[in-house]
Amino acid sequence: MIAFFPEIYPDELLYSQIARYHNRSGYARYVYTVSDIYQNGKLVHPNVDFVNKYTPDAMNWITKNDTWENIVFEHTMYPAYIRFLPKQRRIDAVNGILSCEGNWKNLMCIPLLNELRYIKYCPECVKEDREKYGETYWHRLHQIPRIRICPEHRCFLENSEIPVSSKSSPGLYDAENNIPNELKTRICKNGTEIAFTQYVIDVMQEPIDLNISLPIGTFLHSNLKSEYICKSGLVRNISKLYEDYLEFYNDMPTMELSYMQKIFNNYRYDTYFILQISFLLRISIYEITHLPHETYIQENKILYMSLAKKHNLDYNIVADICDTVLKTTYVSRKTGPKQLLYEELDNQYLPQVKRIVRRILNNKGRPEKVSFAKVQKALNLPQKQIHKLPKCKTYIQRNIESQPEYWAREIEWAVNELIKENKPLNTSRIMKLTNMRLRDIEISVSYIQNQEIQELVRELLSYRDI
Numbered sequence: 196m197i198a199f200f201p202e203i204y205p206d207e208l209l210y211s212q213i214a215r216y217h218n219r220s221g222y223a224r225y226v227y228t229v230s231d232i233y234q235n236g237k238l239v240h241p242n243v244d245f246v247n248k249y250t251p252d253a254m255n256w257i258t259k260n261d262t263w264e265n266i267v268f269e270h271t272m273y274p275a276y277i278r279f280l281p282k283q284r285r286i287d288a289v290n291g292i293l294s295c296e297g298n299w300k301n302l303m304c305i306p307l308l309n310e311l312r313y314i315k316y317c318p319e320c321v322k323e324d325r326e327k328y329g330e331t332y333w334h335r336l337h338q339i340p341r342i343r344i345c346p347e348h349r350c351f352l353e354n355s356e357i358p359v360s361s362k363s364s365p366g367l368y369d370a371e372n373n374i375p376n377e378l379k380t381r382i383c384k385n386g387t388e389i390a391f392t393q394y395v396i397d398v399m400q401e402p403i404d405l406n407i408s409l410p411i412g413t414f415l416h417s418n419l420k421s422e423y424i425c426k427s428g429l430v431r432n433i434s435k436l437y438e439d440y441l442e443f444y445n446d447m448p449t450m451e452l453s454y455m456q457k458i459f460n461n462y463r464y465d466t467y468f469i470l471q472i473s474f475l476l477r478i479s480i481y482e483i484t485h486l487p488h489e490t491y492i493q494e495n496k497i498l499y500m501s502l503a504k505k506h507n508l509d510y511n512i513v514a515d516i517c518d519t520v521l522k523t524t525y526v527s528r529k530t531g532p533k534q535l536l537y538e539e540l541d542n543q544y545l546p547q548v549k550r551i552v553r554r555i556l557n558n559k560g561r562p563e564k565v566s567f568a569k570v571q572k573a574l575n576l577p578q579k580q581i582h583k584l585p586k587c588k589t590y591i592q593r594n595i596e597s598q599p600e601y602w603a604r605e606i607e608w609a610v611n612e613l614i615k616e617n618k619p620l621n622t623s624r625i626m627k628l629t630n631m632r633l634r635d636i637e638i639s640v641s642y643i644q645n646q647e648i649q650e651l652v653r654e655l656l657s658y659r660d661i
């Protein structure tokens with residue numbers, strides 16, 4: 196029976212909280228603590244990075260102030276490993292870790308580091324913790340593989356003597372008793388490493404979208420600048436990219452050229468190396484954590500290639516122009532082949548725009564209103580860019596309803612809902628469902644397309660007059 200359990204600190208590893216419990220429980224022997232905390236305690240190897248199977252009693256204490264999902268996301272290392280896995284593998288790994296069962300460890304992309312890994316700490320964070328809390332703890336963000344510094348204090352992380360390995364003998368070691376009192380700080384002067392480490396940490400703390408299906412290599416490829424792409428738009432100039440990469444991350448851990456190739460071909464998912472490419476290509480934290488839908492990128496690539504062929508232009512020029520039109524507010528008014536390209540783009544996007552508008556208007560549930568913002572979002576275009584494509588713009592404008600037109604569709608929907616649910620029809624029920632005022636219904640009644648419903652609503656309105 197657990198009588199008390201220490202509260203978890205910000206960004207503390209779950210393992211660290213349990214180790215502090217062990218230290219405070221006064222149990223001289225480790226075996227007593229493990230039988231409180233772990234199922235099959237005697238056989239358990241407490242996991243530093245992730246989770247074990249806990250007793251119901253321990254689970255109650257662990258989730259006393261927060262949901263299990265949040266605890267796992269904020270207090271274990273899993274967000275550092277699974278973000279860029281293929282969709283199904285990502286989902287299986289998350290489900291495995293949440294249930295503490297299954298072979299989630301094999302599903303994750305855990306780098307095979309040559310040397311034995313130890314729990315790391317930042318001397319300056321330790322000093323601050325001791326001042327603030329009277330003790331220190333194992334910080335989660337310091338354990339990200341290959342991370343060597345604390346960006347907050349711009350100093351190097353130090354290794355403790357506690358190994359992170361299932362090969363070492365099992366144990367629960369808290370930070371306070373395993374970090375020396377006298378600490379030396381080694382300052383890091385590499386600006387790139389400080390900025391990149393902050394980038395990795397910021398990405399790690401963003402939510403992970405389990406439904407994204409776009410492979411990370413494909414996304415990175417779509418962000419390659421023209422200097423790394425050959426004329427056909429297909430073959431990457433990977434050796435040039437790799438040279439720039441090595442120069443940029445001088446003095447930091449780097450991958451082999453073959454590993455980089457495998458990332459672009461969607462065979463490897465190491466978070467640190469993927470983020471190195473992403474940071475080098477100046478992809479923002481928002482972009483790398485909110486990947487677009489797969490179809491968008493593929494459709495664009497095919498579109499650019501066909502345009503390049505048709506106008507006998509280099510793929511890179513086409514891609515640059517299209518990106519300028521779609522991704523910045525600047526529009527060149529030059530004539531000639533480039534101007535033709537804008538028109539061509541307009542034509543090419545039109546069917547997609549029509550499809551999206553139809554989908555909004557024919558939505559089965561409660562009616563939705565067409566708007567520029569909605570179409571842009573579905574196409575994954577930045578704000579106001581659709582205005583630069585005249586035919587697309589006109590088509591959307593034609594389908595934007597006046598308020599009474601939209602209300603009329605809402606009324607039709609509400610009447611159908613009430614009929615479906617076998618509820619008596621009256622104006623107050625329609626008002627409640629649609630959030631409209633009686634006056635709004637009166638204004639919109641003549642816009643109702645379905646004649647039967649229109650008459651019915653007129654009748655309901657006339658009852659109120661009597």
Ligand SMILES: [Zn+2]
Pocket residue numbers: 317318319320321345347348
């Ligand atoms: Zn620090």
